Amino acid sequence: MFDKFREECGVFGIFRHHEAANLAYLGLYALQHRGQESAGIASTDGRRVRVAREMGYVADVFDEATLNGLQGHAAIGHVRYSTAGSSLLENAQPILIDCAHGQIAICHNGNLVNAGELRADLVREGSIFQTSSDTEVVLHLYARSKAPTPEEAFVESIGQVTGAYSLVMLTSEQLIAARDPHGFRPLALGRLGEAWIVCSETCALDLIGATYVRDVEPGEVIVISEKGLKSRKPYPQAHLSHCIFEHVYFSRPDSYVFGLSVNEVRTSLGRQLAREAPVDADVVVPIPDSGVCAAMGYAEVSGIPFRMGLIRNHYVGRTFIQPQQSIRHFGVKVKLNPVRSILEGRRVVLLDDSIVRGTTSRKIVKLVKAAGAREVHMRISCPPTVSPCFYGVDTPRRSELIAATHTLGEIKKYLQADSLAYLGLEGLLAAVGQQRANYCTSCYTGQYPVEFPRDADKYLQLTLKLQPDPARATGSALANVARQ
Numbered sequence: 066m067f068d069k070f071r072e073e074c075g076v077f078g079i080f081r082h083h084e085a086a087n088l089a090y091l092g093l094y095a096l097q098h099r100g101q102e103s104a105g106i107a108s109t110d111g112r113r114v115r116v117a118r119e120m121g122y123v124a125d126v127f128d129e130a131t132l133n134g135l136q137g138h139a140a141i142g143h144v145r146y147s148t149a150g151s152s153l154l155e156n157a158q159p160i161l162i163d164c165a166h167g168q169i170a171i172c173h174n175g176n177l178v179n180a181g182e183l184r185a186d187l188v189r190e191g192s193i194f195q196t197s198s199d200t201e202v203v204l205h206l207y208a209r210s211k212a213p214t215p216e217e218a219f220v221e222s223i224g225q226v227t228g229a230y231s232l233v234m235l236t237s238e239q240l241i242a243a244r245d246p247h248g249f250r251p252l253a254l255g256r257l258g259e260a261w262i263v264c265s266e267t268c269a270l271d272l273i274g275a276t277y278v279r280d281v282e283p284g285e286v287i288v289i290s291e292k293g294l295k296s297r298k299p300y301p302q303a304h305l306s307h308c309i310f311e312h313v314y315f316s317r318p319d320s321y322v323f324g325l326s327v328n329e330v331r332t333s334l335g336r337q338l339a340r341e342a343p344v345d346a347d348v349v350v351p352i353p354d355s356g357v358c359a360a361m362g363y364a365e366v367s368g369i370p371f372r373m374g375l376i377r378n379h380y381v382g383r384t385f386i387q388p389q390q391s392i393r394h395f396g397v398k399v400k401l402n403p404v405r406s407i408l409e410g411r412r413v414v415l416l417d418d419s420i421v422r423g424t425t426s427r428k429i430v431k432l433v434k435a436a437g438a439r440e441v442h443m444r445i446s447c448p449p450t451v452s453p454c455f456y457g458v459d460t461p462r463r464s465e466l467i468a469a470t471h472t473l474g475e476i477k478k479y480l481q482a483d484s485l486a487y488l489g490l491e492g493l494l495a496a497v498g499q500q501r502a503n504y505c506t507s508c509y510t511g512q513y514p515v516e517f518p519r520d521a522d523k524y525l526q527l528t529l530k531l532q533p534d535p536a537r538a539t540g541s542a543l544a545n546v547a548r549q
């Protein structure tokens with residue numbers, strides 16, 4: 066319903082705990098914001114790997130009986146929002162296979178940019194794919210590997226893929242975690258008593274009472290078994306490219322990601338925005354929930370009071386049924402309600418983390434004005450998003466990104482805001498401090514750190530993002546959104 070980039074997935078793994086599946090279930094709860102289309106857990110008792118996965122929220126997928134069926138001392142879990150591969154149960158993870166190396170289940174966060182190419186080669190050589198997910202490519206490479214052990218087979222198969230991956234895999238006896246050499250997506254390592262945990266964000270460690278140990282390093286493969294934890298770095302070093310959007314929007318503010326507090330970074334973005342784009346106003350209002358931290362930072366530096374002038378209904382799920390045409394104008398009001406006592410007669414600074422197509426922002430500006438706001442000054446806590454992501458984030462094609470095809474003045478006019486300002490790229494990078502060179506900023510710059518295929522016939526899913534949609538090719542994103 067909101068016009069946002071969407072994170073693809075969250076992963077969780079735990080080894081050596083008698084309630085492994087139950088803790089994986091809790092971990093997935095904490096990671097639910099990273100994917101709401103499907104959820105799954107695989108567990109092992111040392112002899113056999115079992116899996117349960119379904120479409121829907123974590124709370125809907127698992128009940129007591131399902132969790133009781135996932136016995137064992139180790140488990141991995143996954144929440145998914147699809148990017149590569151359509152949203153079907155067959156693409157839900159963990160994906161479990163049985164091959165010459167034994168059973169193995171896999172969970173993946175990221176996007177493999179050479180998956181299409183590898184898949185075509187594998188199919189030519191006789192492989193039969195059961196899903197349209199890029200992750201299955203890793204399993205085929207693993208199954209075909211002649212390496213003597215599952216660990217070596219895994220290292221060999223991962224060595225053939227490029228792009229973004231934070232992976233957790235489970236065999237009957239081992240938990241294996243790996244992060245791509247660029248470190249696009251986060252992966253944290255934690256401890257709970259004798260148990261080891263790996264997870265996308267540290268908020269999952271907090272929920273189960275585990276302690277954060279460190280991040281799984283870019284290019285690192287960690288193998289956890291009854292013998293303990295073994296770390297190795299089998300791949301050539303690469304330029305680091307942590308996804309800066311994790312700090313801007315995706316990750317929960319109570320998480321530490323890439324070694325930094327998301328809350329602190331996000332608040333700094335708001336502070337910097339107040340320095341770069343000040344405005345005379347009476348109240349700073351965030352678009353909840355994503356704009357809250359930045360709005361607090363903006364209010365702190367500007368001295369303008371922070372108020373919750375928009376209240377979000379948290380109980381509108383993905384199953385929300387669009388009302389009939391006659392009452393569709395309710396639109397964004399289903400999710401956001403303005404607080405008239407805060408907005409009426411006021412000059413409002415409206416804070417959000419990003420604008421993708423601009424459709425929702427336009428509706429929200431209208432909503433705030435309808436509640437009596439005298440002026441609405443839109444402030445965005447990151448630079449204009451002008452390019453799609455190919456590293457595990459669901460983004461529309463370039464022609465649909467309003468900032469890719471329109472000037473600041475045109476966007477302001479479309480939103481019907483009294484002023485509009487984005488945070489500059491320098492300001493964004495300043496918020497991550499000394500690590501600024503280690504971040505991917507491709508969606509703001511169009512400069513991609515890992516080359517991706519551009520053959521439209523072979524790599525439709527990826528290339529479509531850069532090309533106009535033929536069905537809607539009117540030459541203007543604004544023309545597209547204005548018709549909706």
Ligand code: SF4
Pocket residue numbers: 070249307308309310311453454455456457458505506507508509
């Ligand atoms: S392109 Fe943007 S969303 Fe994708 S990995 Fe880079 S910073 Fe993150």
